[in-house]
Amino acid sequence: MIIRKSLLFISLLLFCKIAIGQQANIKALRLEENKQNKDSNEVKWHYQLSKAYRRLNNDSSINVAQRGILLARKINFKKGEGLCYSSLAVGYAIKGMFKEAVENCNKAIAINKIANPNQVAMNYSQMGLMIYNQGKINGAIHYQNLSLKFAEKYNDKKVQCQSHNNIGIIYLSTGEYLRANDHFYKTLKLAEQLKDTMVIATACINISEIYQEQKDYKRALEFTNRALQLNKNQNDPVLTIVAYITIGTIYSKLGDQYQAITHFEKALKLAKETGVESRLGECYTNLGTSYVALENYDKALNYLLLAEALDRSDNNNKALSGDYIVLSKVYEKINKPELQVEYALKALKLAQIENLKPKIRDAAESIYIYFKKKGNANQSLYYLELYTKYKDSLFNADNIKQLKAAEYKYAKESHQKEIQLLKNKNELKEHENNLQSIYLYGSLLLCLAAIGFIFYYVQQIKTKNKLYESLTQKNEHIQQQSNKLENLNLIKNKVISVMSHDMRSPIASLEMILNMEQELTDPDIFRIIIKELKPAVNSLSLLLENILGWAKSQMQSTQEIHFEPVNVCSIVEEIITLYTPISSQKNVVLINEVPKEAWVNANQSYLTLILRNLLSNAIKFSPVGELVTISLTNTEEFISITVSDRGIGMTEHQIKQLFNVDKLYTSNGTKNEKGTGLGLIFVKESVELCGGKLIIKSEKNKGSKFSCEFPI
Numbered sequence: 001m002i003i004r005k006s007l008l009f010i011s012l013l014l015f016c017k018i019a020i021g022q023q024a025n026i027k028a029l030r031l032e033e034n035k036q037n038k039d040s041n042e043v044k045w046h047y048q049l050s051k052a053y054r055r056l057n058n059d060s061s062i063n064v065a066q067r068g069i070l071l072a073r074k075i076n077f078k079k080g081e082g083l084c085y086s087s088l089a090v091g092y093a094i095k096g097m098f099k100e101a102v103e104n105c106n107k108a109i110a111i112n113k114i115a116n117p118n119q120v121a122m123n124y125s126q127m128g129l130m131i132y133n134q135g136k137i138n139g140a141i142h143y144q145n146l147s148l149k150f151a152e153k154y155n156d157k158k159v160q161c162q163s164h165n166n167i168g169i170i171y172l173s174t175g176e177y178l179r180a181n182d183h184f185y186k187t188l189k190l191a192e193q194l195k196d197t198m199v200i201a202t203a204c205i206n207i208s209e210i211y212q213e214q215k216d217y218k219r220a221l222e223f224t225n226r227a228l229q230l231n232k233n234q235n236d237p238v239l240t241i242v243a244y245i246t247i248g249t250i251y252s253k254l255g256d257q258y259q260a261i262t263h264f265e266k267a268l269k270l271a272k273e274t275g276v277e278s279r280l281g282e283c284y285t286n287l288g289t290s291y292v293a294l295e296n297y298d299k300a301l302n303y304l305l306l307a308e309a310l311d312r313s314d315n316n317n318k319a320l321s322g323d324y325i326v327l328s329k330v331y332e333k334i335n336k337p338e339l340q341v342e343y344a345l346k347a348l349k350l351a352q353i354e355n356l357k358p359k360i361r362d363a364a365e366s367i368y369i370y371f372k373k374k375g376n377a378n379q380s381l382y383y384l385e386l387y388t389k390y391k392d393s394l395f396n397a398d399n400i401k402q403l404k405a406a407e408y409k410y411a412k413e414s415h416q417k418e419i420q421l422l423k424n425k426n427e428l429k430e431h432e433n434n435l436q437s438i439y440l441y442g443s444l445l446l447c448l449a450a451i452g453f454i455f456y457y458v459q460q461i462k463t464k465n466k467l468y469e470s471l472t473q474k475n476e477h478i479q480q481q482s483n484k485l486e487n488l489n490l491i492k493n494k495v496i497s498v499m500s501h502d503m504r505s506p507i508a509s510l511e512m513i514l515n516m517e518q519e520l521t522d523p524d525i526f527r528i529i530i531k532e533l534k535p536a537v538n539s540l541s542l543l544l545e546n547i548l549g550w551a552k553s554q555m556q557s558t559q560e561i562h563f564e565p566v567n568v569c570s571i572v573e574e575i576i577t578l579y580t581p582i583s584s585q586k587n588v589v590l591i592n593e594v595p596k597e598a599w600v601n602a603n604q605s606y607l608t609l610i611l612r613n614l615l616s617n618a619i620k621f622s623p624v625g626e627l628v629t630i631s632l633t634n635t636e637e638f639i640s641i642t643v644s645d646r647g648i649g650m651t652e653h654q655i656k657q658l659f660n661v662d663k664l665y666t667s668n669g670t671k672n673e674k675g676t677g678l679g680l681i682f683v684k685e686s687v688e689l690c691g692g693k694l695i696i697k698s699e700k701n702k703g704s705k706f707s708c709e710f711p712i
Contacts, residue, residue: 039075039077040075040077040079040080042071043068043071043072043075043077043080043081043083043084044080044083046064046065046067046068046071046084047065047068047080047083047084047087049064050062050064050065050068050084050087050088050091051087054090054091054094056275058091058094058095058275059095061087061091061094062088062091062092062095065084065085065087065088065091066084066088068080068081068083068084068087069081069084069085069088072084078111078114078115078116079112079115079116081111081115082108082111082112082115082116082119083108083116083119085104085105085107085108085111086105086108086112086119086122086123086126088104089101089102089103089104089105089108089123089126089130090126092104093126093129093130093133094278096278096313096314096316098130098131098133098134098315099134101130102127102130102131102134105123105126105127105130106127108123109123109124109127117150117154118154118156120150121147121148121149121150121151121153121154121156121159121163122147122156122159122162124143124144124146124147124150124163125143125144125147125151125159125162125163125166127143128140128141128142128143128144128146128147128163128166128170129166131143132166132170133316134315135317135318135353135354137170137173137174137354137355140166140170141167141170144163144166144167144170145163145167147159147162147163147166148160148163148164148167151163157190157193157194158194158196160190161187161190161191161194161196161199162199164183164184164186164187164190165183165184165187165199165202165203165206167180167183168180168181168182168183168184168187168206169206171183172206172209172210173318173354173356174354174355174356174357175213175356175357175358175361175390176357177210177213177214180206180210181207181210184203184206184207184210185203185207187199187202187203187206188200188203188204188207191203197230197231197233197234198230198231198234198236198239200230201226201227201228201230201231201234201239201243202227202239204223204224204226204227204230205223205224205227205239205242205243205246207223208220208221208222208223208224208227208246208250209246211223212246212249212250212253213358215253217250217253217254220246220250221247221250224243224246224247224250225247227239227243228240228243228247231243237270237271237274237276238274238276238279240270241267241270241271241274241276241279241283242267242279244263244264244266244267244270245263245264245267245279245282245283245286247263248260248261248262248263248264248267248286248290249286251263252286252289252290252293255293257290257291257293257294260286260290261287261290261291264283264286264287264290265287267279267282267283267286268280268283268284268287271283278314280306280310281306281307281310281311281314281316281319281323282307282319284303284304284306284307284310285303285304285307285311285319285322285323285326287299287303288300288301288302288303288304288307288326288330289326291303292326292329292330292333295333297330297333297334300326300330301327301330304323304326304327304330305327307319307323308320308323308324308327311323317350317353317354318350318354318356318359320346320347320350321346321347321348321350321351321354321356321359321363322347322359324343324344324346324347324350324363325343325344325347325359325362325363325366327339327343328340328341328342328343328344328347328363328366329366331343332366332369332370337370337373337374340366340370341366341367341370341371344363344366344367344370345363345367347359347362347363347366348360348363348364348367351363357390358390360386360390361387361390361391364383364384364386364387364390365383365387367379367383368380368383368384368386368387371383372384561603561606561689561690562603563601563602563603563690564601564602564603564604565599565600565601566599566600566601566602566604566607567596567597567598567599568594568598568599568600568607568632568641569592569594569595569596569597569598571604571607571608571611572592572594572611572630573592574608575608575611575612575615576590576592576615576630578612579612579615579616579619582616582619583619583628585671586619586622586623586624586625586670586671587624587625588619588622588624588625588626588627588628589626589627589628590615590619590628590630591627591628591629591630592630593629593630593631593632594630594631594632594641595632598632598634598639600639600641600710601710601712602690602692602710603689603690606686606689606690607690609682609683609686610683610686610687610708611630611641611643613679613680613682613683614643614683614706614708615628615630615643616679617675617679617680617706618643618644618645618647618704618706619669620669620670620673620675621645621647621648621669621670621704622645622646622647622670623646623647623648623670624670626645626646626647627645627646628643628644628645629642629643629644629645630642630643630644631644634712636712637711637712638692638709638710638711638712639709639710639712640695640707640708640709640710641707641708641710642705642706642707642708643705643706644703644704644705644706645703645704646702646703647670647703647704648670648700648701649698649699649700649701649702649703649704650698650700650704651698651700654667654698655696655698658680658681658696659680659681659684664676664677664678664681665677683706687708687710690710691710691711692708692709692710692711693708693709694706694707694708695707695708695709
């Protein structure tokens with residue numbers, strides 16, 4: 001089974017810089033088409049587009065390269081003409097039209113020698129591959145050596161890598177395994193320097209082929225699997241096809257034909273899907289060979305005849321000789337000796353023309369078997385000697401030793417290279433550390449000088465800024481005092497307004513009662529009047545306390561407020577006693593849930609005023625028969641006293657209006673009780689004077705919770 005043509009085909013594509021994302025590349029180039037002028041840039045654009053088309057549509061690649069040549073001639077752009085001839089030659093080679101490929105490659109060489117010498121090494125390498133496919137072994141090696149010479153002159157390691165690979169493949173096909181192996185390892189070393197994953201993978205497949213010929217299938221499989229692993233990210237279809245063929249060949253030689261057929265069929269399917277038609281012949285040949293081993297001769301003949309037809313149309317004598325050898329074996333198995341010897345002789349003739357030693361060996365073996373069965377001693381002896389000669393030259397213990405030695409040498413050099421690289425890194429790191437030390441000390445000196453200058457400059461600025469900051473702070477303080485005075489003045493006006501309005505009614509009521517001397521002697525009338533008067537007087541009392549408390553807070557700072565431990569439960573009990581007559585008129589039940597031993601650090605008069613206001617509001621906005629609860633909770637940081645009701649509640653909008661001094665917010669109670677809007681403002685201010693904060697939670701028609709949080 002032959003895979004050398006695949007290896008050369010990969011080599012032809014591999015060094016042409018074809019991008020993995022060809023379709024995206026073509027789309028981008030097409031978008032640039034209208035922007036190009038009729039100048040050298042358009043010629044280069046044609047060259048790039050021709051390269052991008054190679055794997056997707058080779059006919060388009062050829063067509064675009066031809067258009068580029070015509071345009072380059074028109075504007076006398078020789079460098080561009082040489083590039084387009086190079087691309088055209090590769091396009092014809094991929095198509096299998098090697099005569100046209102050689103013709104255009106010669107034109108590229110002639111132009112590039114003058115206009116673009118750097119390109120000549122690549123052209124010689126391409127020419128070597130093309131004439132090799134015409135069966136000219138010596139000429140192929142000659143051109144590859146020329147390519148190496150030019151590549152070394154211009155230090156083009158990429159082309160050196162390509163040429164070593166191509167020479168190795170040619171020697172591989174002629175059975176000169178040691179020479180081939182030497183060039184493949186040179187390819188491998190250069191590819192590793194270039195970090196070219198695809199070329200490393202190709203070299204691995206080539207080395208695998210040598211191990212196959214030496215029957216070291218384990219090592220052959222290791223190298224091929226490494227190539228497949230390297231190709232995972234690149235996803236190159238041609239390399240994948242060849243890897244499948246190689247693995248299939250190894251399994252076939254190991255006798256596992258079903259595994260072999262599985263891999264050959266994968267290769268065949270991928271070749272059809274990706275349009276790599278030049279690989280179909282090899283797939284058919286290898287499938288035919290496996291079916292011969294399985295003694296399914298009908299299927300074997302079907303595949304082998306397909307392969308023969310394709311290889312004959314491509315004038316591929318090397319592949320044809322392999323097809324004829326396998327056909328000869330089939331005809332031997334189905335007892336058609338005349339066809340057996342006919343195809344074996346055809347294979348031998350082609351193999352001797354091309355100097356293909358493995359095929360000479362296999363063809364000679366088939367002919368020897370034929371003459372031995374015929375009883376022709378002279379002829380059978382001649383072909384036995386020919387078979388033995390090539391078998392011994394291709395496979396011997398000395399070859400295996402030298403191959404192992406080459407592999408060991410490569411591994412040792414790679415290891416030494418890694419050691420040297422690590423050593424260089426350590427030396428570089430040490431050098432960097434020394435430089436860093438110098439830079440560090442230098443930087444420190446500069447920093448000290450800079451710090452001294454900055455310190456002096458900052459001191460000067462600080463002196464200037466102090467005056468500015470002092471002035472700014474005074475201005476801010478004056479503005480704050482102004483705002484506070486304005487706010488206090490606003491509250492004062494509201495207080496006076498409320499006093500003039502809300503105090504008049506209860507005082508008038510008292511005056512009227514005092515003038516009712518005769519009616520007061522009647523106990524029933526007296527009780528009724530007292531009952532009516534009590535809420536008004538209570539409301540007046542609370543209002544006066546709020547006003548006096550607020551006035552007191554404005555005359556003293558927070559430092560002057562006296563704080564002491566206050567028993568919350570006793571204060572709540574006093575307030576409940578005070579408000580029970582009012583709550584009983586609405587059947588509102590007042591519940592004290594504060595623990596008896598609950599203490600808070602606060603000002604007693606402020607705390608009493610806060611709770612009176614909150615309890616008064618809760619009664620005011622509670623429906624008849626509801627509950628008002630005073631409770632206390634504590635955490636590690638706060639003591640929270642909460643007055644809860646199940647009254648009419650408030651919306652978020654209403655809560656936001658409660659503390660607006662510009663426009664006091666008031667609303668009537670559940671029995672149309674009036675309010676001033678000042679109570680909660682005094683509560684909030686009093687809670688904050690005691691170092692706490694007021695938290696309000698309320699929901700419309702579900703009640704409210706007013707919590708005063710005091711720090712422990």
